[in-house]
Amino acid sequence: MSDQEFLRYPDLASRTLGGAVVHANDEAFAERENLIRPGRATFDASDFGHKGKVYDGWETRRRRTPGSDWAIVRLGVPGLVRGVVVDTSWFKGNYPPEISVEATGVEGYPTNAELEAATWTTLVPRSPVGGDRDNLFAISPESEAGSRRYTHVRISMHPDGGIARFRVHGTPVTDPRLLVTGGLDLAALENGGLIAGCSDEFYSSPTNLIGPGQSRNMGEGWENARRRDDGNDWVEFDLAGQGHIRLLEVDTSYYLFNAPGAVSLEGCDASSADPGRPDSWFPILDRVDVRPDTRHRIVVDSPAATRIRLNVYPDGGVARLRAHGVLTEDGYADVWLRWVNSLPTSQAHGALTGLGLSPTDVESVLVTRPASKLAELPAILAEAVRATRPVS
Structure with a gap:
């Protein structure tokens, strides 16, 4: 060479x-x-x-x-x-x-x-x-x-x-051990993830955690105030849909002297349990030490969840959180329903005919909206949704 x-x-x-x-x-x-x-x-x-x-x-x-x-x-x-x-x-x-x-x-x-x-x-x-x-x-x-x-x-x-x-x-x-998702980042804002709650956002917004791309400086992550009690800070996320998380990424990039000492992650399936009850939450990642200025990639295997909570101990900044995984059948259907239900009428005609629906079928969808489950959609659309779901 x-x-x-x-x-x-x-x-x-x-x-x-x-x-x-x-x-x-x-x-x-x-x-x-x-x-x-x-x-x-x-x-x-x-x-x-x-x-x-x-x-x-x-x-x-x-x-x-x-x-x-x-x-x-x-x-x-x-x-x-x-x-x-x-x-x-x-x-x-x-x-x-x-x-x-x-x-x-x-x-x-x-x-x-x-x-x-x-x-x-x-x-x-x-x-x-x-x-x-x-x-x-x-x-x-x-x-x-x-x-x-x-x-x-x-x-x-x-x-x-x-x-x-x-x-x-x-x-x-x-590292092929990390290639376990076969899916998408369930927490990403661009995929439909949202912040559901946060203990403290004194310096910057927790929404930064699920933004696209990597952070470019400390101001593009989530940083809380210095904690002076015995508790810890946390952020809750609504996932894009019900899914199984296979790979976590906890990124502390640019946090050199103010990163957390440790983190843990919990999950909850809000489709069948109340997130307000402590016993509705299950562990996804037990408490583990983290390093400053480091992208931590950790394989997990979570039960089905619609919401997750990142705990930082006792406080500190995190640049990004990624929750790579696969949607369940119900989660995949919910993502489609959310999209179909929210399409502007003018866009719906083009989008749905592109999936093979006739003008008559499209009108059936429009009068059905908002649909609460896949079975309420015209059969041709419901079948198109099932056919496009990736094999997990």
């Missing part, structure tokens, strides 16, 4: 994919998080702060003892690394003379201590770099290092200095 060819692969470490700089031994002059920001680094020659010249990158202090400085990046999407870019833009008299890059693959959401104790594989041996430029290092896919799936990458500077951006280009390799 040429020095340039690997650039066509996605940057697996990018912040926009959920990457994070989880640990660094030093960031005295410029913070480590800049390493994986999207876009090129910027520079203002007149911009000075209390610590000196402000750099859009990661910069450590001048080292006076033996050793090297390093930062660990959790890949937003684990995969095979095809090459890395060590971008030293604007670092002209303070770039590192040499760098090295290692990688590791670990289960779950390791602590910093667990990462330091992990087994690391060398991707780029100690190599010279230049200042104020893109330093490219291709990794052969035929090599042992290039044929493994990694979750974390460590970049080291020998002995110290500054790096503007660090790109890790490669091929994503998904």
Whole structure:
């Protein structure tokens, strides 16, 4: 592979994919998080702060003892690394003379201590770099290092200095254990999910939790006030329809020092139980510790639910909640009924004829609305609904 060819692969470490700089031994002059920001680094020659010249990158202090400085990046999407870019833009008299890059693959959401104790594989041996430029290092896919799936990458500077951006280009390799849904995000606003209740929304709205895409900063999640009692904060969600949750995603991205210490999730089937009664709720995810600035993906297998409650302990911010799963037969029918019942008449003609209904059948639907169950719809429409339901 040429020095340039690997650039066509996605940057697996990018912040926009959920990457994070989880640990660094030093960031005295410029913070480590800049390493994986999207876009090129910027520079203002007149911009000075209390610590000196402000750099859009990661910069450590001048080292006076033996050793090297390093930062660990959790890949937003684990995969095979095809090459890395060590971008030293604007670092002209303070770039590192040499760098090295290692990688590791670990289960779950390791602590910093667990990462330091992990087994690391060398991707780029100690190599010279230049200042104020893109330093490219291709990794052969035929090599042992290039044929493994990694979750974390460590970049080291020998002995110290500054790096503007660090790109890790490669091929994503998904974890098949997480491919269990066969469905959709039951909580997503765009799929019909809604906020049903919240203990506290002092800083930002819980509706952000089920918005589309990933959050871009701390203000795009849900953050509550600091709790000073023995309780915990929570948010309740009405799901798009009755369904079974198979995969949870609790995303604490950008919450570095104000993430919850732990979370749990409960469910309730409001079609047969009163959500106002404590005994109507059942556990979906028992209390589990969570990490700051991390997308947690957790396999679950819930009973049928129409409402869920996310508990955070004791408080703290969450960027997104995803509840991937499959609708039950009743839940699927309810989603269709909600849509059919709410279609404007002018749209209903085009939408329903597109499903194979005749003009006469469409009129039958319109006079039937609002239908409360599938059996009330004309048989041809009810059959079309059943035929389109995915196999769970």
